[in-house]
Amino acid sequence: MESPCALDGLIINLSADEECQAALMSIIPAGLKKKREVHRALQLCNQSKDLVTGRQLYAVIVKHGLDSSSLLADYLIRLFGSCALVQEASYVFQALPQRTVYTWHALISAYTKLGDGHSALKLYHGMLLDGIHPDKDVVSWCALISGYAEYGHSHLAIDMFKSMQGEGVKPDNVTFLWVLKACGSLEFLPDMPSMGMACKPSKYLSFCSMKKMTSHDVVSWGVIITGCVENGSCLAALKFYEKMAKEVTFPDKVTFLACLRACAYTCTIVEGRWTHRMIVMSGLESDIAICSSLVDMYSRCGCIVEACDVFEKCPFRDIAMWGSMIAGYARHGSRSHVEKCLRGLQHEGLEPNGELITSVLSMRNHTSPLDICRAYCEHLFKGGNSDVSVEHYSCIINILGRVGQLDEAAGLVHTMPISPNAISWTGLLTSCGTFGDHGLGYRCFDQTKNVDMEACSFTHSPRLVPNASLLGETPTY
Template sequence: MKGREKLRQAIDSLYAGGQAAAEAYTPLVVECLRVNDVGQAKRLQSHMDRHYFTPSDSFLHNRLLHLYARFGKISDARNLFDKMPRRDIISWNTMLSVYAKSGSVENLRALFDQMPSRDSVSYNTVIAGLAGRGFSSQALEVFLRMNIDGFEQTEYTHVSALNACSRLSDLRKGKQIHGRIYVGRLGRNVFVSNALTDMYAKCGEIDRARWLFDRTDNKNVVSWNSLIAGYLKNGQPKKCIDLFQEMQVAGFKPDDVTVSNVLGGYFQSGMVEEASKVFSMIKKKDKVSWTTMIVSYVQNGKEEDALTLFSKMLAEGVKPDGFTFSSVISSCARLAYLCNGQVVHGKAILLGVDNDLLVSSALVDMYCKCGITKDASVVFDTMPTRNVVSWNAMIRGYAQNGQDLEALALYENLLQEKLKPDNITFVAVLSACNHAGLIEEGRRYFDSISKRHALVPTLDHYACMINLLGRSGCMREAMDLTKNMPHEPNSLIWSTLLSVCAMKGDMEYAEMAAKRLFELEPRNAGPYIMLSNMYATRGRWEDVAAVRSLMKSKNVKKFAAYSWIEIDNEVHKFVAEDATHPQTEIIYEGLSRLIKKLQEAGFMPDTKLVLHDVVEEEKFASICYHSEKLALAFGLIKKPHGTTPIRIMKNIRVCGDCHQFMKLVSRIIGRSIILRDSNRFHHFVDGSCSCKDYW
């Protein structure tokens, strides 16, 4: 501050004395540069202009231009440049650097073309300015022109040109530049070798990049980062991680760029815990690193961790973008955490990203997956722009929530908007036909996939049609469709067929489908359980034992069925006959009272659905204390009054007895219940369900 104060006093004295000689300005301009005081420099220029002072040489003006360039003062620099009575090559080059640093590419090229003469600095400034701002093709044009004009190209020149090739993934030009570097013996320069490694890595020749890296004598962190990023870009996350470990063994300290790239490597490898450790190493976490870690959690089934990390991101003052928000909202959708989703929606509105296409589409999906299609529809209707993803989310949401006719009507609106449906659209449309039992409409929409919209029906489409035909009693047609598909039936097709057979009691086709599934997915417990249950309903206990023995011999583990309910922003999870909840005793008492009330109304638990060879009392206890019934009892205890629906989620398909139970409860207590199982939503209102008992 002392230097600046002395400078200000000296310039004040200059102002007080009126016009001064050129020698008086020179030390003051130099001092402005030394202390980086652009304000006092502008005062000096003003004093010079007022007294019509025009030095015979350009020294003072060049020093002022240099200072303006340093601070990116484009208008001040251009104003001074235009007034200069005499411009030398330094003046022109300094003005070029002003435009290059500020990213004013159009002015940069125009000034370069106006120059009466150029030198290597002129060319290097323009090439670096263009390459650094993403105008890679123009940078390479100037690089070629520099060579034609006969100017010497230095390490600095080649690094900028290689960076342009990297951005364009132009391997051919990159190799040509490498040849020039080799001839000029510039390859041992660490910046050049880094740029070469980066170019080959980004152009897909990762092995060549590694070869160059191994022959670099004076490796630095940038060299390691180039190759680590190259492995990541070329889909080799394991080598990216291995190189990171090799880097540490070699004694190099990773920087935030290193860690961010390695985080992506762990992300691609699905190594979430390791990614979390690497994430904690980043000192200055930017939006990209936070978002990468959040997405890593979301895509690896750790949605609750994603929500926790999002809260920390906000607490750290890092502003999320649309991609971050869409990922977090997707977590809320998967967990059906409506309260969390509404809070995130509010944050998006506050930060002004709620109208972002990714965010609004995710919000539509989230509200639908929480069973609130009304709110989803409001978001959908107010979107400033919509793409097929947005339409798909709303159509699928209607179908999942039993509003099948609304789903089909919205699809027709999509066609009226002249939008082209995609494969996901038709999965949603066929699902709506399936749930509503609209067999003729389903056939028509299925045929239109190829005939009207020139798409190739996928296995998902065939699975929808097989399900629709089988459930509608057209089992022979469903089997014919399976046999005549252009695709080899996969596990989805056979699982669909097995599910239909289980519903229709078709043992012959069920055994055939189960056998195929045992071959395709020998460790998947689902087909074994489904076939075993079919045997159990027929009292074929020896066959049940045989299936269970087969499961044991193949070490197949049965997955646990559970339900969860969100009460006051806290999630409570239950399994069948659960005794782990802190309020277990109160929950069972409440459920017993509810069962008694239903029995008085004529309800009796369907013990035939208990697929174990046990006595009737045990069957009764087993069927009465399924996880969704425990969740319902808890919800009614915590929220005994009001009109808000009780909302329950289950990870597998709801059983027939629980479905009937929920219907009767909704009628007797006059309260709606929303249950989301693995198949669809069930909205129980006044004794009926939105699925129309078809799920």
């Protein structure tokens, strides 16, 4: 039988040397029948991530009836899991007649690293049903955190993370990524001090990523940067993006989209143009989502010509793409270009959606003559457009109110097919105060009380209703 040292050399060089492959195949039948030799060979495969050899060893394991060994299965599951082959890892797991806490943990860890929190949580539940009570280690905690985060139970995920810290278990990189996902909403910011983090999301994310995570790849950087943007810390996102550029050759699509949003919200055109160049170098300049974000970024930064250039070069335009371009023109008050784009998207068989309608109405609210507004409203609402919402009607009511057409605005409030909300009534009430129509103002005030008492208290402000005493109410603040 070959010595362990000779076997090590054969396994390590297997993927690159066909002669070593043949030599190993001659050794395996005679020398790897004992679990000890197979165990050592699988250890080497895991260290070198040698999937080819691992599969060959798995065939030998099955052939010689060693596939019932939970120890060997543990190494196989970890090898397949590290190569993102969770189906093969699951197959090895299912073939075991008896599973230990280590084999359960190996498969759970594979799913959490792959980003499948649903399956990780189901496996954890299955482990409990199997009568196995896991040690409170990082794998068990990560299974719970990832599962809750994936199912949308972010509060529970955060609670699990707090408990994990309370038990003295040190989170790994994967756990931090799931915690970042759970903290992707502003509603969790008040919980951060109790988690031992700074209140500001940018500091929290910096703490998690830069201080605790030992290594970074494209996925982890993408989660960190996206988390910053979703929490409103766009400048922090751009700083992380600069650091990422020093470690990773090219970001992925998710990271590019997050960076473009950060540039758009902060109007940092220099970083935006640099990101655009990186996108071109990555070959993603024709991606529809990327193009739409580029148009939005350039228009928000005041570069409408560059936004138009990206729009014209895009090989395919969906409603989101048209919406970004229309919103850009609307933001710049270019009515003729907005109308041209509307005709263009209809010519391509598309219809305005709710977001696009809001963009156009926002522009009309500040720049359009009344006759154009009426004509456009007729165009928008014809045919029972399902995307038209109460917010769109409220915008029209504001337009009519601003130019003193109070009766027409009131008529729209009463005839709109959607129940008006507090914004609809307070918008009209504001116009009543501006133009001194106290009779209509009182009726609007009464309706506002029925819809939203908090909004009602706001409408008492003399700024909105100059003669509030005529409404029979005492102002409260």
